[in-house]
Amino acid sequence: MTTKTNVEERKVDNGTDGGGEASLETREVAVAKSKAQKLVEILEAHRGERHLIVVHDFPDPDAIAAAFTHRLISAQFDIEADVIYGGKISHQQNIALVRLLGLNLLPFDPALDLSQYQAAVFVDNQGTTAEKITEALEAAGVPCLIVVDHHEVQERLQPHFKDIRRSGAVATIYAKYLEQGLLELDRSNKDHVIAATALMHGLITDTQNFIRANAEDFQAAGFLSWFTDVEILGQIMRQLRPKQVMEIIRRALGERMTVESFSIAGIGYVRAEDRDAIPQAADFLLTEENIHTAIVYGIVVGANDEEKLIGSLRTLKITLDPDEFLKEVFGKDPTGHYFGGGKQLAGGFEIPVGFLSGDSTDEEYRRMKWQVYDAQIKQKLFNKIGVEKG
Numbered sequence: 001m002t003t004k005t006n007v008e009e010r011k012v013d014n015g016t017d018g019g020g021e022a023s024l025e026t027r028e029v030a031v032a033k034s035k036a037q038k039l040v041e042i043l044e045a046h047r048g049e050r051h052l053i054v055v056h057d058f059p060d061p062d063a064i065a066a067a068f069t070h071r072l073i074s075a076q077f078d079i080e081a082d083v084i085y086g087g088k089i090s091h092q093q094n095i096a097l098v099r100l101l102g103l104n105l106l107p108f109d110p111a112l113d114l115s116q117y118q119a120a121v122f123v124d125n126q127g128t129t130a131e132k133i134t135e136a137l138e139a140a141g142v143p144c145l146i147v148v149d150h151h152e153v154q155e156r157l158q159p160h161f162k163d164i165r166r167s168g169a170v171a172t173i174y175a176k177y178l179e180q181g182l183l184e185l186d187r188s189n190k191d192h193v194i195a196a197t198a199l200m201h202g203l204i205t206d207t208q209n210f211i212r213a214n215a216e217d218f219q220a221a222g223f224l225s226w227f228t229d230v231e232i233l234g235q236i237m238r239q240l241r242p243k244q245v246m247e248i249i250r251r252a253l254g255e256r257m258t259v260e261s262f263s264i265a266g267i268g269y270v271r272a273e274d275r276d277a278i279p280q281a282a283d284f285l286l287t288e289e290n291i292h293t294a295i296v297y298g299i300v301v302g303a304n305d306e307e308k309l310i311g312s313l314r315t316l317k318i319t320l321d322p323d324e325f326l327k328e329v330f331g332k333d334p335t336g337h338y339f340g341g342g343k344q345l346a347g348g349f350e351i352p353v354g355f356l357s358g359d360s361t362d363e364e365y366r367r368m369k370w371q372v373y374d375a376q377i378k379q380k381l382f383n384k385i386g387v388e389k390g
């Protein structure tokens, strides 16, 4: 019961912690409190409006849960909100989550009338990973009202209110808002239980099962645990792998080469809807004994036959920095953008096939293209790892 008591105490005590423990932590709590208060003021000032919540192009559980929670909070101010994304939702856990939330996520459509929205809200991103929508909102003159994120500060947007913290998940920030009373959670309210469960899922996935969680994240999880539905959480996380993912994993297993504790698999052509299977295959290869790093890549065929070589890196080796590793292996394109990058323990790369794209129905032509790309990728990886080819 101690957690519950703490929660109640903190709610009563509004910003002025007792003199005895005026520590750094107290100051951080005070800052967080004023953010929550400011958010209330902003929402109050925009009462009755219609807002558009923008998540990144490939929304993950953290983004989806935060958007759902933001909508619940906004509803208390008679603000109606739609949630929009620009890319695709394909990971089975994300599909399960969206179904659970009953959240009607709008795929971006250039024909959508954006003038019906008085303001835009960005959660778990700062516009840079939702470029199409950000540009469309700017063109339509919809102001950016709120940004809540946990990524490095980007200068893309000029919001009226921003709350950007170095937490393991944006779900942590929203859990804090809830704890601070932006929405009085009630265990008998289905939407509240679902929001808490979804935030917990976002927190778990964004922190890689709490491995990368900090004290704030653990505190948020402690608070959320009072309201989560363990059965539902188990169901979302236990999503079985669909047949297509199994097929991609089978290909990765068949094609993998292991050198110096790296497991490397080029899996050929991959359908756009199976793109999320690439990191899942890398995760799977990482479960092999004596392997510390897995790299899986394939050519993904998108709209208009546009082809891209897409790859994922997963590592257990703390001393291997995926960002540095991939930037060094693949370098930059002619406009100075790196082909790859990453964060702790994970990274990705995208190399446009460009002029050679298309004609994807001709098997022989495809096979030749794949061989060239596959050889080039392996060559670069082997050079970096420091082994002779073959």
Ligand SMILES: [Mn+2]
Binding pocket: 062, 063, 124, 150, 168, 169, 170, 206
């Ligand atoms: Mn996140």
